[in-house]
Amino acid sequence: MAYHIDLAKNYCSCPHWKYQRLPVALRTCKHLRAAGQDPTTLQPLMTKRSHKPIHFQLFRNREPPLNMSSQHVASRKFNGIRVAWLPDGSLVTRGNNVIHRLPQFRRDFGGRKYTFDCELVKAGSSHTTHVDVMAAINSKQGLSDLWLALFDVIMNDNMNEPYVSRRRRLPSTIPENVNAVVVPLMMWPTMLSSARLRVIKEELRNLGWEGLVVRDAHETKRRKRVGYKVLAAVE
Numbered sequence: 270m271a272y273h274i275d276l277a278k279n280y281c282s283c284p285h286w287k288y289q290r291l292p293v294a295l296r297t298c299k300h301l302r303a304a305g306q307d308p309t310t311l312q313p314l315m316t317k318r319s320h321k322p323i324h325f326q327l328f329r330n331r332e333p334p335l336n337m338s339s340q341h342v343a344s345r346k347f348n349g350i351r352v353a354w355l356p357d358g359s360l361v362t363r364g365n366n367v368i369h370r371l372p373q374f375r376r377d378f379g380g381r382k383y384t385f386d387c388e389l390v391k392a393g394s395s396h397t398t399h400v401d402v403m404a405a406i407n408s409k410q411g412l413s414d415l416w417l418a419l420f421d422v423i424m425n426d427n428m429n430e431p432y433v434s435r436r437r438r439l440p441s442t443i444p445e446n447v448n449a450v451v452v453p454l455m456m457w458p459t460m461l462s463s464a465r466l467r468v469i470k471e472e473l474r475n476l477g478w479e480g481l482v483v484r485d486a487h488e489t490k491r492r493k494r495v496g497y498k499v500l501a502a503v504e
């Protein structure tokens with residue numbers, strides 16, 4: 270029986286191809302191999318990591334109080350996949366999976382030694398989600414559109430270093446061929462009215478932003494949930 274093969278789409282109409290419980294990009298069969306399928310494309314981009322999980326700081330899923338006793342800063346909240354960007358160029362998720370072989374993050378720039386805390390997002394729309402990012406990784410389509418939004422430094426030593434100080438260890442310049450950006454910080458008012466907070470949310474919605482993360486400028490890593498989320502107003 271002759272099967273229909275499309276090498277460009279990594280497709281074959283045979284039952285062996287059809288019933289493989291793998292993303293299309295990772296499936297194989299003897300017909301595709303005979304047609305010249307490149308075996309190096311079959312390694313999954315994401316695999317379970319054997320090292321112990323990386324400790325990510327989490328943010329409180331509620332709004333900051335209107336009256337803050339200490340200085341806080343705000344930065345854009347991104348909706349993608351939270352990852353640690355290791356100095357070797359690999360990305361580790363909160364589920365302790367490692368994402369391999371994304372060439373735009375593998376380049377060395379200046380021998381950096383810190384792990385960065387960031388969000389892996391997809392460029393091209395302000396409304397992309399973690400689903401879009403996962404789809405790109407699973408299908409290996411549109412991988413060059415993936416970007417890292419950097420907002421913190423993950424350090425094993427000196428756990429008491431305040432947030433604004435840790436952030437100075439983020440790169441001040443990133444080469445053009447590396448898809449990464451350091452998320453800028455904004456000062457957050459210590460006194461706020463609920464009317465003003467409503468206006469801020471409205472502005473976020475107009476910008477097409479999901480929201481802001483507001484955190485104590487001088488928090489150290491000893492506290493687990495270190496920030497608040499201000500989500501954009503929904504229409």
Ligand SMILES: [Zn+2]
Binds near residue numbers: 281285298301
């Ligand atoms: Zn086949």
